[in-house]
Amino acid sequence: MNGNAQTIPFQVGSLKNLPALPEASVRILAAVNTPDISIDKLTSVLALSPGLVARLLGLANSAYFARGAVVSDLRTAIFQVLGLDLVKSLALGIVFNVQFDTRKCQQFDTERFWSESLLTAIAAQRLAADCRQLQAFSASTVYTSGLLLNIGLLALGFLLPDQINGILVKCNASGMAVGGEIARQLGHSHYQLGYVLLNKWQLPTVYQSVLYNYRQLDFSGPERPLLVLLRLSRQLSAGIASGKPIDQAAIDAACYELELAVEMVENTVEWLGENKPALDSLAGIMGGR
Missing domain, CATH: 1.10.3210.10 (Hypothetical protein af1432)
Incomplete structure (x- = not known):
């Protein structure tokens, strides 16, 4: 990669208003960026954010994944519907969305x-x-x-x-x-x-x-x-x-x-x-x- 963050002098107050991540979000980002993390470990970390879990369950039950049976727990949503890689990507997106209102x-x-x-x-x-x-x-x-x-x-x-x-x-x-x-x-x-x-x-x-x-x-x-x-x-x-x-x-x-x-x-x-x-x-x- 050419360059680093310090070489881009943004006119947005040096990004001083960029929010710090809550501890739960820090742990979630670390988990989703761990290549070989297990479903059980990922589930336990994502559970730190009830709002994130609710949205992932909503996704698992959405029309896009239409399966008929209602999915009510995150491990089942990951294992049977969404898949580990997709959950990691979607969790990343949701964490960012929550941070930026x-x-x-x-x-x-x-x-x-x-x-x-x-x-x-x-x-x-x-x-x-x-x-x-x-x-x-x-x-x-x-x-x-x-x-x-x-x-x-x-x-x-x-x-x-x-x-x-x-x-x-x-x-x-x-x-x-x-x-x-x-x-x-x-x-x-x-x-x-x-x-x-x-x-x-x-x-x-x-x-x-x-x-x-x-x-x-x-x-x-x-x-x-x-x-x-x-x-x-x-x-x-x-x-x-x-x-x-x-x-x-x-x-x-x-x-x-x-x-x-x-x-x-x-x-x-x-x-x-x-x-x-x-x-x-x-x-x-x-x-x-």
Whole structure:
């Protein structure tokens, strides 16, 4: 990774308002970032947060996982429905959502944020399964990278609610890209803020590198295939969420570099579109207060 958190001089009070994690959240983050943790150990750590357990049970019983029988305990939810890797990724997202209360930023749509984050994560995971160049990255790493891609935007909605609200109002009226306007006004992108956040909370370096280098199109480090995949998946999720056409030239370029069949992208877009209502329900549980 090129650089460190100290090299990015954010104009947000040196991030002095960035909240410290509660002890329970610190232990949860440590648990979800332990590769070989057992289901029993993970269950006991997640139980430190009743609110997190309630949301994970809600996810297990959501339309997306529709199984018929009601799941009433977390171990069963992990073992029979969600799976260890997915629970770790979703728990990570929920912990971040709890830390960053964006309700003071009136235009910030938390459910839409998590819907697009889930679309990005799932698109990336599905496409990576058939991509030889992504074999160095586990399915859970790909999924979590997509889920955390825009975490800096969530943090900004909490740290700078009035300014971000103004940006959202302006972009909604003009059709301008929110990310571009944030970079113009703050001097740095929300991906860079996300990097600083993950660095401060000591998340694995692969996620830090993804955010630090996301806008560096000429980046040639080992995470390049993952970055190309995430940029493609982000375009797909934005197109599905907005209903606008997806740039075919960008799809073709990413598929060429990743040696990925265009048909796989088309099938993924179709699947995500068909399952978007269930994913929106899932996002509502993740983003609820």
